[in-house]
Amino acid sequence: MKIQAIIHQQISQLKWQILVCVGLVMVLPVEEFIVGLKDGHGFSGGITVFIAFIIAPLLAGLIACSNVQAEMNDKLYLFWRSKPAGIKLMVAIKYFVGLAISIFIFACPVVFGFIVTFLYNEKVSSGMRMFYIPLCFVLAIMIYSLCFGLNVLIRNTARGWLIGILLTGFFLLLPFLLPLNHKDVFSVFVLLTSRYLIFIIIISVLSFVLSLFATQYDWHLKTNLKSLLWTIAGLVFVLLMLFSSQVANIKILEEKEIQTSFHNENLLNYIGDKVVYKQNEYISTNNDKISLSNVGGTMGQAIPAGLSDGGGRYNHDVYPHDGRLIKQVGDDYYCFYIFAHGGIVKTDRGSSTIEYHGATLYVSKVERSSWVLVREIDLSECLDENVYNVFMAMRIIENKLFVFVDNSLVTYDITNPEDIQQVDAKINVVSMQRYYVFGSAFEKGSEIEIPIVPAEGISEQEKIVLSIDRFYNARNMYESSIVDIFNGEISFYGYNFSTDCFQRYEVMYREPYVIKCRLKESRQSTFLEGLTKQRMNKTFVKNGKLYCVADNTLMVFDIHPDKGIRKLGHFVRLDYRIEDMAVLEDGNMVLHLRWDHLFSPANSVEKEKNYLYLLKGP
Amino acid sequence: MSEPAIKIEGLHFSYGKKQVLKGVNLEVPKGSIFGFLGRNGTGKTTLIKTMLGLQKPHSGKCLVGGMDSFTQTLDIRKRIGFMAEDQQMYGWMKVKQIIKWAAGFYPDWDYEFTDKLAVKFGLPMNIKVKELSKGQNSSLALLLALGHRPDIVILDDPTLGLDPIARKDFLRHVIELLQTDGVTVFFSSHLLYEIEPVADHIAILDKGVIVKSCTTEQLRESVRKFVIAPSPQADFSEMQGILDAFQTGNTISVTVEDCDESKRAKIKSMFSNGTQETALNLDEIFEAYVIGNRGSK
Known part of the structure; x- marks a missing residue:
């Protein structure tokens, strides 16, 4: 068989389509070039990129359909099939000739853009970007291949093209929708490349293989408008199922409207492992309902009013935000918080900022249903000079309270909270002003070092956990940790806002002053996750699960080291905001959600509603 | 007795649940002009497609020139000349282009013979296939089927759509070219009077089975x-x-x-x-x- 004769036949057969397509893709760049030169604005590659990105792939699909349709007409099909030529070779030639033509059409505006860019370099705008070219290229290949395969099967130009375009959209969306977990077979393709290149090529190759077999065995899928509509409905259904399974698979056990007087008030706190609502009542689950039991009197605001508003004299900062590090000793409840205060100063640039002069550790106790200050310790010596951004953190480990202020650590024995004693002298710790791992585009395997906090009186493991939390979970370390320990292996987790990944760093080994960690795993957010979560507020680990709370989204992941970061559940309320969230002892979760009625008058009582949600632990 | 040109045994074929061929048995003697009769939709074209190796039978055997039609497809096609009913070809090609294109598939293409045939059929070489009359189109299809000098020629309702004069003209060409050449001709048709003057063997296919197969003379006599x-x-x-x-x-x-x-x-x-x-x-x-x-x- 003379292959060149077949190639010649293919090209001749498509010559009008080629001319029309080249005309379509070139008319705008040429027009822009001429007008741009005339006006002196130069050539902007934007339109070229648009054509390469949108028009050329669609035309590639049309070329595929024309290419196939010319041959698959029943009578013509019998004519060329009866010739002594290997059917697979014939189809392969048709496929590749059509593909070459599609690439040629795609290349026309791109090459034109580059030539013009080269010739009139000084007038070229930034619209002509190399980045888009490979993407458009593989997109064109995918559409071409799908349309080719489908047309061999369906033998109808319009329907084949339409389904090809729909499937392309479907396949392009699919990797975004599916959780990118290496245990998920489908996602393996996606994980192989961050740009979906291999995934697209696999789809293209499968379409090509389909066309080979469909021709060889004379598969002919008869379609009509009804079946076409069913196909579209099926694809939409699958997409919707994927959408819903991703964002609404945590069961809501109860929704309860609540009254709260404070905006942004943290209604949920821990005392030990128990969750407390409004500092008054323990929350637990009883028959899938929220069950409240009295803590022991109303506690009210932990921070005395004179301090919480700065006493009218100072600009201040409090840690924890609402002063709720609570410990139960016997029948008594104690609250610990640090209060830093300072004055307004002018910076070199002329703007105003706070310069912190002093810091105090307060200990309050519940007496007759209100907090009474029982101890105050001056921590001002922990502050360096010219502190404009004071770092504060605390954690209780057994009977020890570790207090971080600025670059110092002070440890107290809180066996008797009314008479807390400093255990050791103030220790200087490494400054927090360092590279933040969850804001950096590290690659898998990258190693980092975390300085060890030289805390005394706790185990080696606790020391590592404290060091990690101090660095990457300082804001919430008084009540949560980002560290997980499984079979003695220590890992910590977080959401990287730079790469939009959920990451696991494993602790490799400890050196005298630092612990060496390595980025072990990154789980890319899916497209839908990206849409629903706006800002990650809180990330913590509890009982082998990673909890991530964004403005209106809660995601729960299984973090078993052998299985990787695997999503267990996703809860989203797009018009709500998650104010606070806590994990109950039975694994269920309780959320405080606030709903803003955006379109109500400002003074309407309907403007804002608050709810407690009890969610089934996934 | 010499080996038959085409031998079919117990051939079954279905399109989905619809059984089209239900155990076809057929022998086409070498050098015969074999009339294959059947009403429209009885499975004539399906049987021919199976003979050409275009579709795999569900069961049974089909030997063409002693070769299995599905496993030795390409070898069979080199020896077969095929013309389909209402043969459609690349309309945008010129007559000489399509001859050249078809010749590319056969190493033994006889250009001299096809040139003679083109003259004999009165085919204009420089006009496009789509501009040919129906009769010319059939003549060109016959030329393309014969250009490589096949041993077996399969004609599937070749005169479909031709007017009576063109039909007679076409049949005259078939007889002239093939009857004297020792070529086996498998002539499928639903028009009896078309086959009667040329066929020396007849088979009748009805509802997926061969209901009669014998020489034309035997059929008339019996x-x-x-x-x-x-x-x-x-x-x-x-x-x-x-x-x-x-x-x-x-x-x-x-x-x-x-x-x-x-x-x-x-x-x-x-x-x-x-x-x-x-x-x-x-x-x-x-x-x-x-x-x-x-x-x-």
């Missing part, structure tokens, strides 16, 4: 029609080979296949009032085979 007066003692239930029986006024016409002396005697004994025996043309024979009333009384 099928007879008896016109008889009705009689109460007339009972055909014991008689084999009744293809058709119907009553018109005071007479009954009975068409019998494989009509020998014993059958003749039996019929005459049943009807003492006398019988009239007539020979049938192929049209009538075909009609009796495919739409005949096999009623016994």
Whole structure:
């Protein structure tokens, strides 16, 4: 068989389509070039990129359909099939000739853009970007291949093209929708490349293989408008199922409207492992309902009013935000918080900022249903000079309270909270002003070092956990940790806002002053996750699960080291905001959600509603 | 006896649940012009597609030139010339281009022969295929089927859509070119009068099975029609080979296949009032085979 004769036949057969397509893709760049030169604005590659990105792939699909349709007409099909030529070779030639033509059409505006860019370099705008070219290229290949395969099967130009375009959209969306977990077979393709290149090529190759077999065995899928509509409905259904399974698979056990007087008030706190609502009542689950039991009197605001508003004299900062590090000793409840205060100063640039002069550790106790200050310790010596951004953190480990202020650590024995004693002298710790791992585009395997906090009186493991939390979970370390320990292996987790990944760093080994960690795993957010979560507020680990709370989204992941970061559940309320969230002892979760009625008058009582949600632990 | 050009044994083929070929058995002798008759939709084209290796039978065997049609497809196609019903070709090609294109598939393409054929058929070489008349289109299809000098030529309703003159012209070419050349011609058609003058063997396909296969002469000789007066003692239930029986006024016409002396005697004994025996043309024979009333009384 003379292959060149077949190639010649293919090209001749498509010559009008080629001319029309080249005309379509070139008319705008040429027009822009001429007008741009005339006006002196130069050539902007934007339109070229648009054509390469949108028009050329669609035309590639049309070329595929024309290419196939010319041959698959029943009578013509019998004519060329009866010739002594290997059917697979014939189809392969048709496929590749059509593909070459599609690439040629795609290349026309791109090459034109580059030539013009080269010739009139000084007038070229930034619209002509190399980045888009490979993407458009593989997109064109995918559409071409799908349309080719489908047309061999369906033998109808319009329907084949339409389904090809729909499937392309479907396949392009699919990797975004599916959780990118290496245990998920489908996602393996996606994980192989961050740009979906291999995934697209696999789809293209499968379409090509389909066309080979469909021709060889004379598969002919008869379609009509009804079946076409069913196909579209099926694809939409699958997409919707994927959408819903991703964002609404945590069961809501109860929704309860609540009254709260404070905006942004943290209604949920821990005392030990128990969750407390409004500092008054323990929350637990009883028959899938929220069950409240009295803590022991109303506690009210932990921070005395004179301090919480700065006493009218100072600009201040409090840690924890609402002063709720609570410990139960016997029948008594104690609250610990640090209060830093300072004055307004002018910076070199002329703007105003706070310069912190002093810091105090307060200990309050519940007496007759209100907090009474029982101890105050001056921590001002922990502050360096010219502190404009004071770092504060605390954690209780057994009977020890570790207090971080600025670059110092002070440890107290809180066996008797009314008479807390400093255990050791103030220790200087490494400054927090360092590279933040969850804001950096590290690659898998990258190693980092975390300085060890030289805390005394706790185990080696606790020391590592404290060091990690101090660095990457300082804001919430008084009540949560980002560290997980499984079979003695220590890992910590977080959401990287730079790469939009959920990451696991494993602790490799400890050196005298630092612990060496390595980025072990990154789980890319899916497209839908990206849409629903706006800002990650809180990330913590509890009982082998990673909890991530964004403005209106809660995601729960299984973090078993052998299985990787695997999503267990996703809860989203797009018009709500998650104010606070806590994990109950039975694994269920309780959320405080606030709903803003955006379109109500400002003074309407309907403007804002608050709810407690009890969610089934996934 | 020499090996048949085409040998089909127990061939079954279905499109989904619809069974089209139900155990076809057929032998096409070498060098014969084999008329393959069947009504539209009885499976003629399906059988031809199987012979060409275009589709795999569900069971059974199909040997063309001694080769299996599905495993040795390419070798078979090199030896076969095929022309489909209402043959469509690349309309945008010129006649000379399509000849060149088709020649590319066959190493033994006989350019001299095709040039002669083109002149003989009066084919204009420089006009596009889509501009040819129906008759010219059929002639070109025949030329393309014969250009490589095949041993076996398969013609699937080749005159479909041609006017009577073009049809006769086409058949004349077929006879001239093939009858004298020792080529086996498998001529499928639903038009009896078209096959009758050229075929030396006939097979009739009905409802997916071959209901008759023999030489044309045997077929003419063996099928007879008896016109008889009705009689109460007339009972055909014991008689084999009744293809058709119907009553018109005071007479009954009975068409019998494989009509020998014993059958003749039996019929005459049943009807003492006398019988009239007539020979049938192929049209009538075909009609009796495919739409005949096999009623016994």
